[in-house]
Amino acid sequence: MSIFVYADESGVFDREHNDVFVFGGLIFLGREERDIARRRYQSAEKKMRKAGAANGHGEMKAIYLNNKQKSSMYRSMNPYHRFGVVVQQKQVNENIFANRKSKQRYLDYAFKRGVKNALKYLLFVGELSSDEVDNIYVYMDEHTTATDGRYELRESLETEFKIGTFNGTWNKFFPPLFPGMNTVEFQLRDSCQDALVRAADITANRLFYAARSGNLNLVNNMVFLTLP
Template sequence: MTEQTVIIYLDDSGVLDSNHPVKHFVYAGYIFISKDEKDYAKRRYISTIKNIRRSSGRVDELKAAKISIKSKRKLYQVMKPFHSIAAHVWTDKIYESILSNNLSKHRYKDYVVKMLVKKSLKNLIDKELIKSDDDINIILNVDEQPTSSDGFYGLRESIYEELKFGITNWDYGSVRPPLFTAEVKVSVHYFVSEHNYLGQSADIIANRIWVSYCHDDISLRQRDKHFLLTLP
């Protein structure tokens, strides 16, 4: 049996805080269904960065918050051949008890990431791009940030259990079945975007989707090969 490999890069945009005037929070990035596809995307992105630096004279990291709209558009367009994913959170619909506690807030972010990973993988299964009955190795790369410590599980363990065993909620009598029936491997890596080009690409799309909600402009987030999850 051939082992499938799925590689994901995610970054966030916005503020998960009830007191913030903008009520939108986003995780977004790209999901690759092979190492070769990931490497091809990286080469394309680096080539575009080099072109922008040559024309602008910049040598620093090209973050969405610090570059021109034209440059952001180029960095967004070069990734159009690849599958993108996003989770949008309406922060004014989250319980205040979650947002008022930093540890609970971090745990909720982990939950958003977990559900985005699961639903994105389910979307790939539905499109017959990956198989639910083959071994799978999932490599998740997330922009470096404080991690949850007030839950029973870390992010990696939580994702693994959701995908391999599903979740039974005894309080509500609900069951979420497992997504995969074969062997599941999950690894989680936290990157510093300055040293990670595909992490930078996640920053660009996360910012664009966040802006699309801030300006209520759906055209900014309409793209082929895109999966969107809305929470809560």
């Protein structure tokens, strides 16, 4: 089986001016489920646009939709697995914000933790088996990470899920979730051309709104964690 992960961010990773930053997205178990979800989302977009949503903008993204429209698009993905991670920025070590590289490393770490948390949940509830996963494909909106950092993120994800990681401070090895898998592929996508990246945008926006408003019950059908 191949796992397909579509993700986006919401908020600005800037400790001085912002309290919350999130990643959010969707996980599909197998190519068929992914393809059905894409058609379902495109159909929902078409109906919403006919009703006048997005005000002539080319994309049906959260920034162009009102709250009722965003809720409708969010519900269209109810049959599928959602995941996220909320970063409480005021609690993050301020040294991380000192330069672009350290910020990107932390964001990669946060994203990896969010995906791993969701996949561990799917293993726990029996929707996945550790020996049935062949490949993991990760797609993110192209604005989410620096192009020159995508290789580092791909390798980090592959290490986490295929090889395992070692914490020198605690002298502890964390085994991989899918030791028999082949590889992790990572791609940046233009949301104009990928409906499921747009669906991830709506998902991330929902989590961001819930975190900022202090009403996380708005995302009770999403597997997410809070950092640090």
